Amino acid sequence: xxxxxxxxxxxxxxxxxxxxxxxxxxxxxxxxxxxxxxxxxxxxxxxxxxxxxxxxxxxxxxxxxxxxxxxxxxxxxxxxxxxxxxxxxxxxxxxxxxxxxxxxxxxxxxxxxxxxxxxxxxxxxxxxxxxxxxxxxxxxxxxxxxxxxxxxxxxxxxxxxxxxxxxxxxxxxxxxxxxxxxxxxxxxxxxxxxxxxxxxxxxxxxxxxxxxxxxxxxxxxxxxxxxxxxxxxxxxxxxxxxxxxxxxxxxxxxxxxxxxxxxxxxxxxxxxxxxxxxxxxxxxxxxxxxxxxxxxxxxxxxxxxxxxxxxxxxxxxxxxxxxxxxxxxxxxxxxxxxxxxxxxxxxxxxxxxxxxxxxxxxxxxxxxxxxxxxxxxxxxxxxxxxxxxxxxxxxxxxxxxxxxxxxxxxxxxxxxxxxxxxxxxxxxxxxxxxxxxxxxxxxxxxxxxxxxxxxxxxxxxxxxxxxxxxxxxxxxxxxxxxxxxxxxxxxxxxxxxxxxxxx
Amino acid sequence: xxxxxxxxxxxxxxxxxxxxxxxxxxxxxxxxxxxxxxxxxxxxxxxxxxxxxxxxxxxxxxxxxxxxxxxxxxxxxxxxxxxxxxxxxxxxxxxxxxxxxxxxxxxxxxxxxxxxxxxxxxxxxxxxxxxxxxxxxxxxxxxxxxxxxxxxxxxxxxxxxxxxxxxxxxxxxxxxxxxxxxxxxxxxxxxxxxxxxxxxxxxxxxxxxxxxxxxxxxxxxxxxxxxxxxxxxxxxxxxxxxxxxxxxxxxxxxxxxxxxxxxxxxxxxxxxxxxxxxxxxxxxxxxxxxxxxxxxxxxxxxxxxxxxxx
Numbered sequence: 001x002x003x004x005x006x007x008x009x010x011x012x013x014x015x016x017x018x019x020x021x022x023x024x025x026x027x028x029x030x031x032x033x034x035x036x037x038x039x040x041x042x043x044x045x046x047x048x049x050x051x052x053x054x055x056x057x058x059x060x061x062x063x064x065x066x067x068x069x070x071x072x073x074x075x076x077x078x079x080x081x082x083x084x085x086x087x088x089x090x091x092x093x094x095x096x097x098x099x100x101x102x103x104x105x106x107x108x109x110x111x112x113x114x115x116x117x118x119x120x121x122x123x124x125x126x127x128x129x130x131x132x133x134x135x136x137x138x139x140x141x142x143x144x145x146x147x148x149x150x151x152x153x154x155x156x157x158x159x160x161x162x163x164x165x166x167x168x169x170x171x172x173x174x175x176x177x178x179x180x181x182x183x184x185x186x187x188x189x190x191x192x193x194x195x196x197x198x199x200x201x202x203x204x205x206x207x208x209x210x211x212x213x214x215x216x217x218x219x220x221x222x223x224x225x226x227x228x229x230x231x232x233x234x235x236x237x238x239x240x241x242x243x244x245x246x247x248x249x250x251x252x253x254x255x256x257x258x259x260x261x262x263x264x265x266x267x268x269x270x271x272x273x274x275x276x277x278x279x280x281x282x283x284x285x286x287x288x289x290x291x292x293x294x295x296x297x298x299x300x301x302x303x304x305x306x307x308x309x310x311x312x313x314x315x316x317x318x319x320x321x322x323x324x325x326x327x328x329x330x331x332x333x334x335x336x337x338x339x340x341x342x343x344x345x346x347x348x349x350x351x352x353x354x355x356x357x358x359x360x361x362x363x364x365x366x367x368x369x370x371x372x373x374x375x376x377x378x379x380x381x382x383x384x385x386x387x388x389x390x391x392x393x394x395x396x397x398x399x400x401x402x403x404x405x406x407x408x409x410x411x412x413x414x415x416x417x418x419x420x421x422x423x424x425x426x427x428x429x430x431x432x433x434x435x436x437x438x439x440x441x442x443x444x445x446x447x448x449x450x451x452x453x454x455x456x457x458x459x460x461x462x463x464x465x466x467x468x469x470x471x472x473x474x475x476x477x478x479x480x481x482x483x484x485x486x487x488x489x490x491x492x493x494x495x496x497x498x499x500x501x502x503x
Numbered sequence: 504x505x506x507x508x509x510x511x512x513x514x515x516x517x518x519x520x521x522x523x524x525x526x527x528x529x530x531x532x533x534x535x536x537x538x539x540x541x542x543x544x545x546x547x548x549x550x551x552x553x554x555x556x557x558x559x560x561x562x563x564x565x566x567x568x569x570x571x572x573x574x575x576x577x578x579x580x581x582x583x584x585x586x587x588x589x590x591x592x593x594x595x596x597x598x599x600x601x602x603x604x605x606x607x608x609x610x611x612x613x614x615x616x617x618x619x620x621x622x623x624x625x626x627x628x629x630x631x632x633x634x635x636x637x638x639x640x641x642x643x644x645x646x647x648x649x650x651x652x653x654x655x656x657x658x659x660x661x662x663x664x665x666x667x668x669x670x671x672x673x674x675x676x677x678x679x680x681x682x683x684x685x686x687x688x689x690x691x692x693x694x695x696x697x698x699x700x701x702x703x704x705x706x707x708x709x710x711x712x713x714x715x716x717x718x719x720x721x722x723x724x725x726x727x728x729x730x731x732x733x734x735x736x737x738x739x740x741x742x743x744x745x746x747x748x749x750x751x752x753x754x755x756x757x758x759x760x761x762x763x764x765x766x767x768x769x770x771x772x773x774x775x776x777x778x779x780x781x782x783x784x785x786x787x788x789x790x791x792x793x794x795x796x797x798x799x800x801x802x803x804x805x806x807x808x809x810x811x812x813x
Contacts, residue, residue: 090686094679103687112667
């Protein structure tokens, strides 16, 4: 089984207007660990889903030891010895660890005699991976890192010789990460091929023999990990500048802070932010750069008062807007453009008129409600926000992404807010829609609004933001003025959380 | 206690078991259906269909065994409507269940008319001459047919299947986490259809036991909501087949107690007394809620029935 060689050649994959994989070549050798590096959206996961048979490439070939393969689904890939552990697990939480492993094991017996040899066989890999997990405990009671190890044990029970791990360390504690590295080494020593999709350079240094780097759907580098310095990896991942789609907004007129964030701290079950200090002036666009999953969502929710703070405060125009236990009617001081507007900002099954009326409906008594008035307001708002088609009776879910975002911006920004928090506002939009979103936001800057803009598009941040703060591990690790910001420096902060000691 | 008192107790136990046997089958069926994630309110109609057609076949052929099998078959046939609507077409489970109930009610009222007043033989008793010299056991077994032991055997087999075999694990996974089941390569639809059909067979069998073996008569709407009681008892039994017998027997004992209280001349409205078994069931649900898992062991997949699926 040693010496197996998987070759991907000329893989192309498009999703609508987005090119996820653009003529990608990749070689996977057994007995080695390959790190597939890249930013979010670089096309790493798509490429591996093509290999695993979940996604079908538009063109390109996969061959194993020179024999061309055409996987119709994951089961054929599994039969060829390829296994994949996803970020989202496919475990049944209400069942026990052992039951989950039995379910996935093709060799499990028909009759489950408690304590029998056949039942304990499925636990052997897990016992080596994580000896302290009780196989009788329910998966729902386990930590996320432990669940990942169970997923890994499931794949290994299938005798996978090529193991794809999708961002495996993003959910693990440092101890668990170390154990995973050790286990990858064991697998590699046994002759398996391990592919680790990651954006963490620490993962590469810990166990990757080879590194392949993707940027915007293209393979920009592939070779032994030792060939590249950290610096070079960061540069390849971040890429070089692309032409701007709009003009940079003019510098803020005042330097007096309009929005003050003091020692903000907030937690969710999966992420937390702490010690966030920010000041934003009227007319200033503050960009928050960072790799997805470093606390962006909880930070945005906490800033606009949707998530309780553990400490600190958010002050806009001298008033605190932080979360209060008593629900309050938004006073229009803060506007929020959440990520994934189709899920977080509209009711897709309601018409545009109802979606646009959601803000005002809270401020009216029920006898003041008038459907005619709401429709008339909606029509006016649709015209001014340039939503196409401007039909108040159309369901929100049928709008294109760009028009949906225009609708959300039109509704949220109608009250001349002082602070606008925008989370990935242009994600998934085409160039024209992106330009429209920027133009709309920049008009509010000219009016004197302060904008906090959370983005993972470093190019866009460098092109438009007045200042860029970098979020890493739930903390602001650096703030740079646009004039002095360098792509390399911000890339280092995003990926490493600090600047290298010697440049 | 002397022997006479024990014989009296044995008589009561036999009476409770006889009256509880139909409900044992029906509750087990509903438990299995819900374990694969399908709530089946149509179980009332399936039970009626089993009672009606089981009785008709037993009366026509003179064989109670054939009658019981026909009852199971009628329940299975009717449940295939529910399976087709819920699993095949993704219809609302409550709506489909109510429709199946009404279909069962209508069909049995129509076809059952000619069998009102017909005669059937009960299933054979499991007592006999071998019990001579053991009057207590004789009192118990002479009054029981083989349907009661069959019910307990079926429950044991179903529970062993569910918790101790690979198909059982597949069924539980489908009910708890349909997405994980799909990822493991299981056909969720096929397993759910199987669960609903097995439940339909058991409900029909329970209905036939009621008409052929227990009352030995057919009357329109004779199940009187027992199928719906089974839906409630599934919750009390925490979706666990092993808990079906104690829960159903406790319910049956409460019902028997009501009859005895009335016979004893208790000056309370019979309508009020009749709610006693349901009060007991409610108390058990509340106790289970307070003392154990909040969801009371409900299969997680059932939550999707109450909320819109995306």
